[in-house]
Amino acid sequence: MSNPYEKPQIIAHIQKSLNYTVFDSKWIPCSAKFVCMGSLARGAGVLQLYEIQRGEVHLLKEIEKAKPIKCGTFGATSLQQRHIATGDFDGNLSVWNLEAPAVPVYSVKAHKEIVNSIDGVGGLGIGDGAPEIVTGSRDGTVKVWDPRQKDSPVANMEPVDGEAKRDCWTVAFGHAFNDQDRCVCAGYDNGDIKLFDLRNMSLRWEKNIKNGVCCVEFDRKDISMNKLVATSLEGKFHVFDMRTQHPTKGFASVSEKAHKSTVWQVRHLPQNRDVFMTTGGAGSLHLWKYEYPAQRCKKDADDVDMGVAGTVTLLQNVTLSTQPIASLDWSPDKQGLCLCSAFDQSVRVLIVTKINTFM
Template sequence: MSTPLEKPQIIAHIQKSLNYTIFDSKWIPCSAKFVCMGNFARGTGVIQIYEIQRGEVQLLKEIEKAKPIKCGTFGATSLQQRHLATGDFDGNLHVWNLEAAEVPVYSVKAHKEIVNSIDGVGGLGIGEGAPEIVTGSRDGTVKVWDTRQKDTPVANMEPVEGEAKRDCWTVAFGNAFNEQDRCVCAGYDNGDIKLFDLRNMSVRWEKNIKNGVCCVEFDRKDINMNKLVATSLEGKFHVFDLRTLHPTKGFASVSEKAHKSTVWQVRHLPQNREIFMTAGGAGNLHLWKYEYPAQRCKKDAEGVDMGVAGTVNLLQNVTLSSQPIASLDWSPDKQGLCVCTAFDQSVRVLIVTKLNRV
């Protein structure tokens, strides 16, 4: 356990007000730069590139697009290219070379409605296998794209016939630890979580957590599935231990009432997957550490293996805004550096201290 002297501090290092609604923000890998994405009041989309210079953020470039931009990822690009993949309000998936962003390097009408969430894997040297992008939409579908194939997704997870169409709010890649295996987790507005096995094109596991699922994230994409955090509308998050799947009980989990309102985001610290941050609808951030149990697996009454959930400890929390924090991204390069945006139209660069002492 941490002593009070070793508690991490969450410091708002830089704050900047912007003139548009910001939906997402991401660090540009191997740089002191980040991108903000959103929409202007006039209904167009915007991508802005910022750089940290001497304790300030400087706007390097502003790119206006026809449709509001909801989400973005660098996860399927190479470190040399650092192309940004975005999903917009019109259902489009675009991949941009930020050095020359007039025309996308890849473009597809991915969904009939807004792309709510996007993730990438196989790029940046993270995860085995082909670079792929997953998109989740209000139209109820989850699609996986390989940008080397022009117009058709390599996988399309739709509601089965007769099943109600649910709004997919969040998607994430995981289990990309070899050339063959890969999973996508998706969360829906009715509380459903579905884990799709892309190797077998099947649903590997599903669970309903009773409230809309705002965000899902594996603790790491490039390892044999270990943990998954899912956040929800009612201020709760759930940590699932993914090492042991029981045939009837599923994965063991621990849930925590984290915020007084919606938990919009969860992001694991790239340098330590047991530490993660949740972002809340009341403008607050909570920093957590997951503690493993003494044994992660035990036998049930019939002698079948079942998982054992660990515990979560709150390391620190801070209130930054009166508005929801809609996006959060840790720097992959500098431990404790973080960018977040809120619906107060502000972007904040945060420093979290003492993370190597907890």
């Protein structure tokens, strides 16, 4: 039993000021290193490689690129290579070897406009099947790429004829528990959430949450779909139970007013998929725990299975900045270690204590 008074604490362990706008930051798997990505004042892109040594961060390498870099992922690489895939303001998808970053190991003009979001699966030993990268763009399309195949995407989800083009703000892989199944979830500026089944190349489910969808994430990629969190422009997030899909009502969900402003990101704790952190437009972080209901499935009046939503509990919150926290990444290796970057041009290494109390 956990002690209800023994709350986890969110401690800003290290803070580093940067001289550029940082859009994303990611831990390099199996290391004490991380990468920051963003835009220099003169409009060029930048990748910076840092290492934590004795409680301080040290710059190991700075790589300048032609276009600002919006987002990055290690999700489709091997633990041996640890190549990062990035999306930039010009619509390019590039994969970089950080040991020799002058020329990308893979590059494609993925979209006509900015790549807003990127995710990877099939790498790092997470999820079965091919290593794939998904990109979502302002041009309204969501594309899936296999870096082993050169120029064309393996899947392209675009608006059908006559349908308005919507700005895709966020994409995430899920349901990659065998080498056949895989889903992509995408969120759009008008509040649409779309779930694409990549095996059948079909739209499996869609929902509108009435406000721009800033971030979507499955609690884990390498299992049969379990939960999905979607955050919004209006300060709310929604947790969908993805185990039972009702033919008309879809997935059961619970929503929570989380922040006073936009909820920019959600990231699940790798070591416990029921704990997750949300980041806010006013510089705040909120740590949450999802509790399952006594029964996750029940029969409706017509004897058809429908899901039952659980509840969410706020474990802790802290305000770190006056500016939005635009990115957050849990360490896959050290439980409770966390990395976030904000529009105050800084990156912070955080420690969340007593997190295993809530396992």
